Amino acid sequence: MSAYELAFDIGGTFIKSAVLDERGTVLASTLDVFPSRSKQSKEEILDHLAALCVLQAGKIAGPEARLSGAGFAFPGPFDYENGICYIANGDKFESLYGVNVRNELLARLSKPPFRNKLREDFTIAFENDAGLFALGEWSAGSAKPFRRCICITIGTGTGSAFLENGVLVKHRADVPANGWLYNQPFEGGVVDEHISRRGILRLARQFGFGEETDVDQLAAEALAGSAPAKRLFETFGERLGRMLAPYAVQFQADGIVVGGQIAKSHSLFDKSVRRTISPNEIRIVYSENSSNSVYSGIHALLRQKRPAK
Numbered sequence: 001m002s003a004y005e006l007a008f009d010i011g012g013t014f015i016k017s018a019v020l021d022e023r024g025t026v027l028a029s030t031l032d033v034f035p036s037r038s039k040q041s042k043e044e045i046l047d048h049l050a051a052l053c054v055l056q057a058g059k060i061a062g063p064e065a066r067l068s069g070a071g072f073a074f075p076g077p078f079d080y081e082n083g084i085c086y087i088a089n090g091d092k093f094e095s096l097y098g099v100n101v102r103n104e105l106l107a108r109l110s111k112p113p114f115r116n117k118l119r120e121d122f123t124i125a126f127e128n129d130a131g132l133f134a135l136g137e138w139s140a141g142s143a144k145p146f147r148r149c150i151c152i153t154i155g156t157g158t159g160s161a162f163l164e165n166g167v168l169v170k171h172r173a174d175v176p177a178n179g180w181l182y183n184q185p186f187e188g189g190v191v192d193e194h195i196s197r198r199g200i201l202r203l204a205r206q207f208g209f210g211e212e213t214d215v216d217q218l219a220a221e222a223l224a225g226s227a228p229a230k231r232l233f234e235t236f237g238e239r240l241g242r243m244l245a246p247y248a249v250q251f252q253a254d255g256i257v258v259g260g261q262i263a264k265s266h267s268l269f270d271k272s273v274r275r276t277i278s279p280n281e282i283r284i285v286y287s288e289n290s291s292n293s294v295y296s297g298i299h300a301l302l303r304q305k306r307p308a309k
Contacts, residue, residue: 006070012092024299038092050108071298073129130159132297146255153260237269241276259287
């Protein structure tokens with residue numbers, strides 16, 4: 001009997017999804033994007049998530065196919081261990097505040113005829129996308145050479161996770177609370193304001209670029225030889241290195257994995273990151289596909305959460 005897993009990367013606007021086989025391999029034909037409906041009522045959102053589970057499960061061929069789990073990369077604040085949403089004043093999923101999303105989904109999915117598709121040990125698990133990215137990078141091998149690794153995603157904001165031998169470290173004296181860097185003090189503000197898309201755009205204004213210029217255009221200009229654009233990304237790399245250095249020392253990290261949309265331009269800031277974080281003996285690697293890493297992380301998380309037989 002074949003077992004499959006459902007993977008969902010939940011955003012405020014869209015939900016990315018895939019079905020994974022027993023080895024955690026993404027079934028390419030099941031990759032899809034759906035609206036998140038994050039501003040609707042509690043019942044509408046939960047019914048939508050349950051319907052997406054049914055829809056994705058319908059893509060699995062064979063009468064003997066069963067679902068062993070569903071994993072969700074969900075934005076916070078969220079009690080990931082217990083499956084309870086605590087998002088408030090975030091303009092998304094506010095109607096789920098205080099709701100046990102795991103129990104609500106289990107109740108919906110356990111009704112016939114869909115419950116016949118579920119294995120007895122069917123598990124629903126939640127984690128933030130940065131934590132799943134880290135677990136996925138460990139599973140895929142990029143983080144595996146490191147005993148202690150900081151994984152960071154850079155996009156609209158700063159996602160982060162701390163790994164020790166492939167296990168997330170969230171509540172320990174040598175890491176920030178929950179392993180989150182985004183809200184840590186940095187250069188007169190917090191990390192999220194500087195190590196992000198808007199941090200790069202703020203730098204762009206300082207370097208004389210217009211309000212309409214976006215990160216992709218800045219990267220293209222830097223690659224084409226624009227001195228101001230090149231210096232902009234070098235300055236961003238220096239900031240990234242300065243931000244990471246004290247946490248790397250405190251955690252005694254031997255590796256850093258960088259992912260997210262901004263990491264695609266790493267050739268423009270890698271040297272300045274390494275120069276700034278030196279002399280610490282820390283290897284830095286960049287993820288090729290952050291979305292796939294999140295799916296791999298969901299597979300790893302479900303394996304950890306599934307009841308032992």
